[in-house]
Amino acid sequence: MSKQTAGNAEIDFIDLSLLDENLQLQEEGIDVEILGPTNKPTGLVITIFGPDSTRAQEASKALSAAIEQEAAKEGNIDIDTPEDRRRRQILYLSKVTKGWNKPIGAERLEYSEANARLLYTKYPIIEDQVKFKAERRGSFIKS
Template structure:
């Protein structure tokens, strides 16, 4: 008996390749203000499965290990330490933003992203919301 191959003989996961490609390219997050109106700020981020996110996770793990190695460090799992690490991760996966920010005209850098997310939790939350969802990295 000859085996007939049909479209149901395998699972096509090529749609995941497109998702990975978009994660590597990054997406734009339009930042909204407290009244849910656009602020004009658009932040570009890499996806959770991107090379940049993997590097950020490794760097964050090394940072946690260094903190843990400090003798007597009891500040590893406080809410403040968790938020600091979350902001560090977000800053590392941030690709850039559309315009300089504030009177200081802050251009994108990892340090400036960390400062922005620390000062404005409303921005941090919106970026985190998109960054954590693979579904954010699909073509509309």
């Protein structure tokens, strides 16, 4: 075991405060600035919880229950088509979405889990950007 140093004094323990900060930021959520097809900001900012957050754990449990329910209803465990996977991914992302900065579109969609599902289903470019950040713990590090 190597010893860390703080100033001139040696520390005889492992400092996991960075992990604590990461978990805290995952619980608070981070902003994802959504870019358009030309890689320019759209003005839409979506706030998401991290993969280790309480919200993500609840979303995973709900998703597992939904998969089991689908399998039981279908009498078939082969429910893993690309469409099924995308639908479940969108369901998960909508559950880890905390909100967004302004109403969206002519309909003035406010944030709700149902509206997040609609948004991610209609706009794969938004779904992909949110998914990219939501899956990476490294997205939840203070800079």
